[in-house]
Amino acid sequence: MIDFRYHLVSLISVFLALAVGIALGAGPLKESIGNTLTGQVDQLRTEKDQLRAEADHLSSNLADSRDAISALTPSVLEGVLGGRRVAVVTLGEVDSAVVDSVGAAIQQAGGAVTAVADVTAAWTDPTRTAFRQSLAGTMITYLDPAPAQDAGADVELAEALAQGLSSTSPTDPNALSENAGVLLDLLTGDSGLVTVTSPVTQPADAVVVLAGPITPVDEAVPTLAPTATPSGSASPRPTPTETASPTDSASRKARLDAWAAISQAVQRRSAGAVVVTGEVADDSLVRTIRTDDALSKLLTTVDGVRTPQGLLAVPLGLADRIAGVVGQYGAGPQATAAMPDRTALPPIERVAAQPPAEPSPSPTESAASTGQG
CATH class of the missing domain: 1.20.5 (Single alpha-helices involved in coiled-coils or other helix-helix interfaces)
Structure with a gap:
C-alpha cells in the first residue's frame, strides 16, 4: 500500500x-x-x-x-457566329450580371440574343410532379417530332422548351412557329415552369445554357459591352427564381437529370448548344456531363464564365459546336482544353421552308384568262 x-x-x-x-x-x-x-x-x-x-x-x-x-x-x-440567333436558358441561381455579359459576348461574336428563359424551381419541385406529368401529356400533341412514348415528363417538357425557343414558321424564317408559341405560353403561363424577360418573337438557331449556381463574387464580372434585352428595352433583367436547395441525394439527382434532359433537348432541336458554369462543383451539371461518356460526346461545356477567358470561350465553343466539334473547355475538372479553337461560321442564309400558297384566282380573273366574260 x-x-x-x-x-x-x-x-x-x-x-x-x-x-x-x-x-x-x-x-x-x-x-x-x-x-x-x-x-x-x-x-x-x-x-x-x-x-x-x-x-x-x-x-x-x-x-x-x-x-x-x-x-x-x-x-x-468578330464574325464568329455569322448572324446566328441565340437563346439563353438559365438553370438554378445565375447572377444577372453573368447573363448580361454572355449576351454581350454573343453580340460581339456577330450573333443576337432572341430570348432569356429562366427555368424555375417549379421544374423540379417534387410536390408538382403530377401537374408536370399532366402538362407534358398536353404538350405532346404540339411536339414535332414527338419524343418516344416512354420518354417521361422530364424529356417531354425539355423538348417543349427547346421547340418553343427554336421552332421556325414554315412560311417565315424570322418568326416562331404557331406550335412554338403555344408551347411557350404553356410553360410561362400559370404553370410557372419558365419565366422570360420579354416576349419571344424570333426562333433561335443555337442555345447557351447557364447552369447554376453562378453567384456574384467580390470582383466585378467581366463585361464586354453594354447589352439590351432581346426586345431592345434597356430595363434591367429581373432576378431569376432561385432553385430549391435539395436536401438529399435523390433530390439532387432528380434535378440534374431534368437539367441534363434540357441540355440534350436544346442540342437536338437547334444547330448547336453549349452548357456554361462558373466553378465546377461535384454535383454540378457540367461535372455530370463531363463524367458521362454519352453526354460528353454530345454536349460542349465551358467553365469559369466569370473570368475573361471563360466568357470568351462561350461564343467560340458555341461556334465550334455548330460546326460539329464537341469539347470540354476551361480550367475545371475533366476539361479537355483551356480554350476552343476559333471557328468563324459563314453568314447564315434564312429561307422559308415552304413558300406561302398563292391565292386562288377570283371567278372574274378566271373568266378573263379564258377569254370569257
Whole structure:
C-alpha cells in the first residue's frame, strides 16, 4: 500500500525539477533559448514577406493577363457566329450580371440574343410532379417530332422548351412557329415552369445554357459591352427564381437529370448548344456531363464564365459546336482544353421552308384568262 512518504517524495521531485529548469533558463541557457526563438521569428517574418511579394506579383500578372484577353476579345470574336440567333436558358441561381455579359459576348461574336428563359424551381419541385406529368401529356400533341412514348415528363417538357425557343414558321424564317408559341405560353403561363424577360418573337438557331449556381463574387464580372434585352428595352433583367436547395441525394439527382434532359433537348432541336458554369462543383451539371461518356460526346461545356477567358470561350465553343466539334473547355475538372479553337461560321442564309400558297384566282380573273366574260 502506498503511504504518505511516497507522495512526499514525488512532490519533492517535481519541485526540484521545476527549480532546476528555472535556474537553467535564467542562467546558462537563457541566451541560447532567446537567440533560437528570435531567429525563428525573424525567419518566419522573412518567409511571410517573400510569400506576400510572390502573391502580389502573381496577382499583378493575372490582372495583366485578364486585361490582355479582354483587349483581344473583340478581334477574336468578330464574325464568329455569322448572324446566328441565340437563346439563353438559365438553370438554378445565375447572377444577372453573368447573363448580361454572355449576351454581350454573343453580340460581339456577330450573333443576337432572341430570348432569356429562366427555368424555375417549379421544374423540379417534387410536390408538382403530377401537374408536370399532366402538362407534358398536353404538350405532346404540339411536339414535332414527338419524343418516344416512354420518354417521361422530364424529356417531354425539355423538348417543349427547346421547340418553343427554336421552332421556325414554315412560311417565315424570322418568326416562331404557331406550335412554338403555344408551347411557350404553356410553360410561362400559370404553370410557372419558365419565366422570360420579354416576349419571344424570333426562333433561335443555337442555345447557351447557364447552369447554376453562378453567384456574384467580390470582383466585378467581366463585361464586354453594354447589352439590351432581346426586345431592345434597356430595363434591367429581373432576378431569376432561385432553385430549391435539395436536401438529399435523390433530390439532387432528380434535378440534374431534368437539367441534363434540357441540355440534350436544346442540342437536338437547334444547330448547336453549349452548357456554361462558373466553378465546377461535384454535383454540378457540367461535372455530370463531363463524367458521362454519352453526354460528353454530345454536349460542349465551358467553365469559369466569370473570368475573361471563360466568357470568351462561350461564343467560340458555341461556334465550334455548330460546326460539329464537341469539347470540354476551361480550367475545371475533366476539361479537355483551356480554350476552343476559333471557328468563324459563314453568314447564315434564312429561307422559308415552304413558300406561302398563292391565292386562288377570283371567278372574274378566271373568266378573263379564258377569254370569257
